[in-house]
Amino acid sequence: GIIYANQGLYDVTLVATNSDGNNTMVKAEYMVVYANIPYCSPAYDIEGNMYEVVEIGSHCWMAENLKSASYTNGISITTGLSSTDWDNNTTGAYKHYNDNSSNNTTYGKLYNWYAINNSNGICPDGWHVATDANWADLYSALGGFAVANPKMRSSTGWSPNSGNNSSGFTALPGGLFGTNGQYSGLGDQAYFWSATQYDATSAFTLQLYNGLDELFDYPVDKNAGMSCRCVKD
Numbered sequence: 001g002i003i004y005a006n007q008g009l010y011d012v013t014l015v016a017t018n019s020d021g022n023n024t025m026v027k028a029e030y031m032v033v034y035a036n037i038p039y040c041s042p043a044y045d046i047e048g049n050m051y052e053v054v055e056i057g058s059h060c061w062m063a064e065n066l067k068s069a070s071y072t073n074g075i076s077i078t079t080g081l082s083s084t085d086w087d088n089n090t091t092g093a094y095k096h097y098n099d100n101s102s103n104n105t106t107y108g109k110l111y112n113w114y115a116i117n118n119s120n121g122i123c124p125d126g127w128h129v130a131t132d133a134n135w136a137d138l139y140s141a142l143g144g145f146a147v148a149n150p151k152m153r154s155s156t157g158w159s160p161n162s163g164n165n166s167s168g169f170t171a172l173p174g175g176l177f178g179t180n181g182q183y184s185g186l187g188d189q190a191y192f193w194s195a196t197q198y199d200a201t202s203a204f205t206l207q208l209y210n211g212l213d214e215l216f217d218y219p220v221d222k223n224a225g226m227s228c229r230c231v232k233d
Helices: 083-088 103-107 132-141
Strands: 008-017 023-033 053-056 059-062 093-095 127-129 174-177 183-186 189-197 202-209 219-221 230-232
Touching (some): 127 189, 132 189
Antiparallel strands (some): 008 023, 189 202, 202 219
16 A cells, blocks of 8 residues: 655545456545644543643653552552662662652652563553653754753742743652652752663663753662653553
């Protein structure tokens, strides 16, 4: 068959050939080919949490941080680990900032990389954790790595300088749980996992800091606790 690479108006003629090789024009018509634009609608995780979404570039993104305490198949994600057990853990786990579950409503959970990369899945069905390539597509659509930060930061919630959120991504300063056993960054820093690992013990992240225009894409120890955003398959 014919594949039309671009949207537009095309003349199309259907011709049938019989066993004797005789051709008969069946119909001459035209067709309109539209671009393959993803349809973005709210996403729901296995626990019924609803997430607003936004189209940026060619992808549908969650506009909220993941909140689920369960994997996509309904299995519970480990929580309640001490700092020592957390550091020695190589399976999925999550925390709430300052061990305060009320932070889940606004900022979602802080997952280690083993949770966001678990074979049970963690995103709503039909969605996946953002890869480094997905993040690159996103900030490229916003003008590049050096200017995308304020376009992604939420217009409220950052101290002292919120972003303009022109992208609709609504990055919130949910901070992180570090491998030193300390929470930091609530109110002025946002950290998001990439599903792309850097090496055996670290994975790529996307980091936004208050008052800056640029983004940062540093590998971080897989045992850190960070926010997670999902992208539609």
